[in-house]
Amino acid sequence: MAGSDEVSNKQVILKHYVTGFPKDSDMSVVTKTMKLKPLNGYGVAKVLDSTHPNYKKGDLAWGYTGWEEYSLIASPLLLIKIEHTDVPLSYYTGILGMPGITAYVGFYEVCSPKKGESVFVSAASGAVGQLVGQLAKLAGCYVVGSAGSKEKVDLLKKKFGFDEAFNYKEEPDLDAALKRYFPEGIDIYFENVGGKMLDAVLLNMKLRGRIAMCGMISQYNLEQPEGVHNLMQVVGKRIRMEGFIASDHYDLYPKLLELVLPAIKQGKIVYVEDIVEGLEKAPAALVGLFTGQNVGKQVVVVARE
Amino acid sequence: MAGSDEVSNKQVILKHYVTGFPKDSDMSVVTKTMKLKPLNGYGVAKVLDSTHPNYKKGDLAWGYTGWEEYSLIASPLLLIKIEHTDVPLSYYTGILGMPGITAYVGFYEVCSPKKGESVFVSAASGAVGQLVGQLAKLAGCYVVGSAGSKEKVDLLKKKFGFDEAFNYKEEPDLDAALKRYFPEGIDIYFENVGGKMLDAVLLNMKLRGRIAMCGMISQYNLEQPEGVHNLMQVVGKRIRMEGFIASDHYDLYPKLLELVLPAIKQGKIVYVEDIVEGLEKAPAALVGLFTGQNVGKQVVVVARE
Known part of the structure; x- marks a missing residue:
């Protein structure tokens, strides 16, 4: 859960406020140890360190994270712990998120x-x-x-x-x-x-x-x-x-899992993702959403397990 | 409820299909004994004759009537009988209608x-x-x-x-x-x-x-x-x-009466009407609605009791 000052932190930075459609050149990918303004979005993360009793090293969670290699999550309300790992973890940014x-x-x-x-x-x-x-x-x-x-x-x-x-x-x-x-x-x-x-x-x-x-x-x-x-x-x-x-409706999340998890395992519900590898590809992936370049849920792999 | 062939029937006639705002000249007031195309709207009426068991001569009702002196009402579903006459009858075209x-x-x-x-x-x-x-x-x-x-x-x-x-x-x-x-x-x-x-x-x-x-x-x-x-x-x-x-909600009409009738009698709810006398004034009254000429509910008196 915590970034260390010693690790380098690759981030996607918004260079200026965007009017109209975002362009690749509105963002840049930088490697820093200090925080600038990383974009935010829904991600899946593994806990590296935690001071919160509900999370320990090695736990998996999904929630509101930075577009960066390591995120410091200030509130546990921004995360939901992942209990079921027999489906692709990326699904927690999409059908299970x-x-x-x-x-x-x-x-x-x-x-x-x-x-x-x-x-x-x-x-x-x-x-x-x-x-x-x-x-x-x-x-x-x-x-x-x-x-x-x-x-x-x-x-x-x-x-x-x-x-x-x-x-x-x-x-x-x-x-x-x-x-x-x-x-x-x-x-x-x-x-x-x-x-x-x-x-x-x-x-x-x-x-x-x-x-x-x-x-x-x-x-x-x-x-x-x-x-x-x-x-x-x-x-x-x-x-x-x-x-x-x-x-507003996270209280219904257990009902979603109850309905969708077995349906995924039985092949009754399928999910298509458009996966790009590496934070470097994130700006182009975001831009592509607005012109429909993606086929299925757009996912950016920051790191594989 | 029935117009007789022997009575003359003054009507407001739509001369042609109206595009844009209606003008006085789109309508005319005629006296006929045969039906042309009177406009329709909500009115209060006294039953002159009826073949329906729920209505007898002298009953008062409000509902969907023609803009004319006498209307033939084909279905009792278009009318609601007036039970309370200790308020202005015109209210049944407005606050009680x-x-x-x-x-x-x-x-x-x-x-x-x-x-x-x-x-x-x-x-x-x-x-x-x-x-x-x-x-x-x-x-x-x-x-x-x-x-x-x-x-x-x-x-x-x-x-x-x-x-x-x-x-x-x-x-x-x-x-x-x-x-x-x-x-x-x-x-x-x-x-x-x-x-x-x-x-x-x-x-x-x-x-x-x-x-x-x-x-x-x-x-x-x-x-x-x-x-x-x-x-x-x-x-x-x-x-x-x-x-x-x-x-769609006429089933709630008794609740409206229960709430509003006593409030009217106690002066807790008031109602302002803009009353013009005579069917001849109806075309101008309709036209006036679209430019906000009326102050309060627009009512046209076809006949007084």
């Missing part, structure tokens, strides 16, 4: 799915989307996903078992695409992208549809977010749109 | 208010808004309303007991206006207008805020609705936005 809780909470708690309902997932091959789609299939729903390449669309249909999938970049009219896959409308939309897709979805929601507002990756890096024009649909169709953040 | 159910359901069922919470109501002096504000005060909330004239703002503060009120037409920066009245943010927004106001409200919502999506009068007559840019706030602030329609 924060994105897993996000998918679980958004789908079950926010959307209250019923068997036979129609579910649409955007950014469906990403860290969260691929699990949402598989949870929806397990719940007996009809599931369609959108993604940004033929490879991802194939993955959705062949690997994750989505009923249908389409490449949004090849659809000049998103409303028409949704009407093709949902002639009777959408009960549940798991929102990961925002903007034009949300506008098209609103036109295709059914009465009393539910929209889990998970993220809006198409909007994060715009100086002015796109306008959404079809909110009147929310009134007439009695739609519920609800934002949520995984970290 | 559909707008009353709308205020009750939107505030209590959609927003789940708690004592001490901060409530913002747009179009606050209208048929629904004035009741929402008074319900919120009865529930122990801090309430601010917006309206479109000094006269209406005075009404909100002096007659309906809103804590604060402002004229949105005199606020060049709606975000700044909301920050002035809600320095700690808004828990509950009762949405009646849409567009720029919704965008400003999103910036000022508190964590876990609730937005009852009741209507968007600023948007109904635009060829292309305005874009709403700040929906990302819904994710980070865990906001719930929910559309609803009063007619």
Whole structure:
């Protein structure tokens, strides 16, 4: 848990505040012994030293760590101990970590799915989307996903078992695409992208549809977010749109493990990761997220066991 | 309940499909004995004749009627019988009718208010808004309303007991206006207008805020609705936005009466109506709604008892 002053500490540094899309050149990889401003994110770590009674040397944990070789974790609230090591440890950055809780909470708690309902997932091959789609299939729903390449669309249909999938970049009219896959409308939309897709979805929601507002990756890096024009649909169709953040719901983590761990071992749920080796690759991997370069959950290997 | 072929029937006729804002000249008032296409809306009526066992001559009812002197009501589901006549009968088009159910359901069922919470109501002096504000005060909330004239703002503060009120037409920066009245943010927004106001409200919502999506009068007559840019706030602030329609909740009507009837009689809840006399005035009254000419619930007297 503690970095020592004697070890050199390779870090990804943000050189300046980023407006718009991040570029590789906005970051640099440096080797230091003092802390500058490493980026933060969810990682899996092995405890090297600990003054907290719950953690001892050699324990594994996942949580909010720096983008660096060694992190000093100031609060145990930022970590969850890893108890099950018979799955890839990297899964604790994804399906068994924060994105897993996000998918679980958004789908079950926010959307209250019923068997036979129609579910649409955007950014469906990403860290969260691929699990949402598989949870929806397990719940007996009809599931369609959108993604940004033929490879991802194939993955959705062949690997994750989505009923249908389409490449949004090849659809000049998103409303028409949704009407093709949902002639009777959408009960549940798991929102990961925002903007034009949300506008098209609103036109295709059914009465009393539910929209889990998970993220809006198409909007994060715009100086002015796109306008959404079809909110009147929310009134007439009695739609519920609800934002949520995984970290409010860590109490449900045992339920996620209970559902997903055996399903992974039985091959009923699969998870695709896009793994790059070495912190040096981290800036390019981050940049790639915003243009959809990654296929599956983006993972950066800092060190192997 | 039945129009006779022998009576002349004055009606407000829609001359053609209206794009944009309705003008007086889009409608005409005619006297006919045959049905053309009268407009429909909520009215109070006295039964002249009935073949339904629940209704007899002389009964009073409110519900979905034509804009005409005599209406033939095909289904009893479109009417609710009036049992309490010791209040103005016109109230059954407003506070004791559909707008009353709308205020009750939107505030209590959609927003789940708690004592001490901060409530913002747009179009606050209208048929629904004035009741929402008074319900919120009865529930122990801090309430601010917006309206479109000094006269209406005075009404909100002096007659309906809103804590604060402002004229949105005199606020060049709606975000700044909301920050002035809600320095700690808004828990509950009762949405009646849409567009720029919704965008400003999103910036000022508190964590876990609730937005009852009741209507968007600023948007109904635009060829292309305005874009709403700040929906990302819904994710980070865990906001719930929910559309609803009063007619789904008529089962709660007895609860509305139980709460509001005694409060009206005790003077704890007041209701302001803008009454015009005669069907001839109906077209101008409808047109006036979209430019905020009415002060309080707009009522057209077709006939007095």
